[in-house]
Amino acid sequence: MTEQPHAPVSSGWYDDPRDATQLRYWDGILWTERTMPKLRPGLDHVGEARPVQHVDARPRRDGEPRTYPAHWGPEGSGEQQHRFGVPQPRAHDQRPTAFGTSAGEPSGVWRRFFAYFLDRIIFGVPVTLAMLPFLHSWIDEFRDFIDEASTAASNGGQMPAFPDDLTSPPLALALALFVAGFVYDTLMTSLRGATLGKSALGIRVAPIEEGDPRSPQKLPMARSAVRALIKYVPDLMSLVAVLAGIAGLLQIAILLWALSNRLRQGLDDLAARSVVRRTR
Known part of the structure; x- marks a missing residue:
């Protein structure tokens, strides 16, 4: 190589x-x-005399065009x-040279946002469906708690305490979504250069040191894992009650950081030394 x-x-x-x-x-x-x-054409003949070409000055008949030397012509x-x-x-x-307007250039934020949204659906829906059998009892218990709280509120009674066993299933689902997103993004980025969502939006992840975009390179597995970890760390933060409130804001900040630099690198790209380029 x-x-x-x-x-x-x-x-x-x-x-x-x-x-x-x-x-x-x-x-x-x-x-x-x-x-x-x-070497510009003709520079090797600099200094040599060139034959003088004269305009045909003989009388012309009506409608007859005047002839000019071959090198004459309109500007441009x-x-x-x-x-x-x-x-x-x-x-x-x-x-066009604006970012996100042609193949090989850094992608704009909107393409990356919609690609991320598609990826969340692609791996999130199957994981949620797989977890449904374990969530049936939790849904019933949560519904009973809501009914009890509504009755107490309407009668002016004391609100019931939130049961501790109702917190475990949502935490398990959040952990499953984090693991699925991390594995999915790492493998797709390192093996294909793009997740399914990115491919659908016409973008890919490339190493920052990639020389010619027309000879695409894939991000190594280790750097793809670092990128995915930063990207899905808000899912991991949502497992902690104190941090759950800022997890969504951090997710937005990771993406919008791309607006602050010339190569449109998010925080995940800066950590993995990568850049998201357009493929079309």
Whole structure:
């Protein structure tokens, strides 16, 4: 396996990592499609006299077009015009550079949010259904407690104490959801580069050191596990009554942290040295 070249620090023209005969423009984040030869055509003939081509000045008949040298023409025609030695891309060649607008660039927050929502459904529904047989008695006991509390409130009586045995089933469900989410996200990210939700939204997880997005790399298993742990730690916090109230806020903060940096990295990405890129 060839070693990935180190990415330049600042934007500019550098040796093309795929073609040694040309230069490629680095925009500070990704290699663009803008290329130019290392030696501009015609520079090897600098200093040589060129034949003078004259405009055909003979009298013209009505309607007869005037002829010009072959190199004459309207500005912008033919090859791309060069300004200060740098080729200027045509309008149809220009690509949007805003984050989350083309393949290979960091994904926006909304795609990641909906991908996370889909993943929660994908692994959460089966886990909840599997836990239902163990929750039937808890549901009945909880309903009885609600009825008793409602009766006491309507009659002005003393509210009943919350039974301790009603706290165990919800904690077991929360723990099962945390384990399922952690395993699901770790395996999918390390083996496929994306969970099913991310694939549906057209995004993937890549190592921060990935050189060319068109040669995708997968995040190693250990770093995928760190990323999943940070991502689903609010589920683990919900098992502790004191921390359950801030678990949801932390989940939102992990995602919205991506708005604070250029590569759109959430807290889970910063911990795992990863970046979420678009695939389309």
